[in-house]
Amino acid sequence: MARPLVLCSNDDGVHAPHLEALAKQIETFAEVLVVAPERQRSAASHAITLHKPLRLTEVAPHRFSLSGTPVDCVYLGVLKLCDRKPAVVVSGVNDGYNLGSDVFYSGTVAAAVEGALRGAAGVAFSLKTRAPDAAHAIEFAAKIVRAAIEEPMPTGTVLNVNMPGNGSQQYQWTTLGRRLYEDDVQERKDPRGRPYYWVGGGPAGHEHVEGTDCVAIERGWNSITPMHLDLTDRGRLEKPPWQIEGFRVVVGPG
Ligand code: MN
Numbered sequence: 001m002a003r004p005l006v007l008c009s010n011d012d013g014v015h016a017p018h019l020e021a022l023a024k025q026i027e028t029f030a031e032v033l034v035v036a037p038e039r040q041r042s043a044a045s046h047a048i049t050l051h052k053p054l055r056l057t058e059v060a061p062h063r064f065s066l067s068g069t070p071v072d073c074v075y076l077g078v079l080k081l082c083d084r085k086p087a088v089v090v091s092g093v094n095d096g097y098n099l100g101s102d103v104f105y106s107g108t109v110a111a112a113v114e115g116a117l118r119g120a121a122g123v124a125f126s127l128k129t130r131a132p133d134a135a136h137a138i139e140f141a142a143k144i145v146r147a148a149i150e151e152p153m154p155t156g157t158v159l160n161v162n163m164p165g166n167g168s169q170q171y172q173w174t175t176l177g178r179r180l181y182e183d184d185v186q187e188r189k190d191p192r193g194r195p196y197y198w199v200g201g202g203p204a205g206h207e208h209v210e211g212t213d214c215v216a217i218e219r220g221w222n223s224i225t226p227m228h229l230d231l232t233d234r235g236r237l238e239k240p241p242w243q244i245e246g247f248r249v250v251v252g253p254g
Contacts, residue, residue: 004149006030007086007115009073010094011041011107014065018093018127018134023063025142026090030149031062033086035077037107038065042094043200044107046071046114070111078118088148089115092125093134093141097162099126099213100179100206103227112158116229121148122158128217131165140171140222153226160225162217171222177212180204 006026010019014036023032037044038057047069054076055067064081066073074089091111098106112122125141127134144161153159160176182201190196206214216223243249 002031002084004030004087005082005084006032006088006090006145006149007074007077007082007120008032008034008090009036009070009077009111010092011037011044011070011111012095013037013040014059014063016095018095018138020063021134021138022090022093022125022141025138026145028142029146030087033077033081034063035066035073035081036064037070037073038067041069041107042096043105044069044071044110045105046110048072048075070107071114074111074114074118078115078120085118086115086120087152088145089118089120089122090125090141090145091115091123092127093138093163094124094126096129097126097217098124098160099162099217099223100177102179103160103176109158109160112160113229116156116158119155121153123148123161124158125161125163127163128165131163133167134165136167137163137165137222144224156229158227158229160213160227162213162223162225164217164220164222166220168220168222170220171224172211172216174213174216174223174225175209175211176225176227177209177214178207179214180206 008023026032048071049068057065091108094108103109109124112124116122182204184201186198187195213223213225
């Protein structure tokens with residue numbers, strides 16, 4: 001039987017060191033194909049490129065760079081380059097955490113989500129910037145990929161994994177927390193005197209809620225948050241907030 005196929009991508013670009021380090025480890029138990037953006041595309045979220053051509057370059061055997069977003073890479077990787085369905089789509093290891101509401105902005109998480117939308121298990125890995133023990137974290141990441149192959153998760157499951165890279169053996173299954181940022185828009189002037197804007201402030205801590213990814217990381221543990229792609233608020237559906245005046249709500253099959 002053919003070895004399981006794992007598609008690896010990221011949002012830090014094909015030359016990011018943690019991407020190759022993880023791909024190498026996964027190659028000890030699976031076939032690996034890397035398709036990653038040709039340059040840094042962090043915070044690309046789930047963007048896809050519909051209005052300009054994408055260029056693909058083979059940078060090494062089984063290693064490709066694409067002039068697109070992380071999601072372009074997974075899309076093209078699964079539909080054009082993979083000769084069979086990948087068992088797992090791995091994203092990362094990202095340079096820097098993706099905690100709580102970061103998942104809505106993160107290109108790292110989006111690539112894993114795209115894998116899950118295409119029927120693979122999606123696993124996103126993020127590591128503390130300048131982690132003292134990245135090698136140990138990457139070993140942990142490879143073991144999660146192996147587990148996801150050996151004991152497949154239901155279709156549509158995404159794991160969002162964050163690692164402090166401090167040599168910790170501990171990990172916790174967590175919920176998404178709420179990370180806080182300094183909301184910031186800076187206005188400056190370009191050399192021609194026209195204003196330009198720089199959005200996004202630095203991290204400003206997190207809300208202290210037990211069981212969240214933010215708190216697990218604060219305690220120095222690895223965090224695994226299982227996510228599903230159905231964003232429907234089922235509780236709200238049972239108790240809708242309003243009646244819209246002049247319109248009739250349909251209940252059940254109508
Ligand atoms: Mn990144």
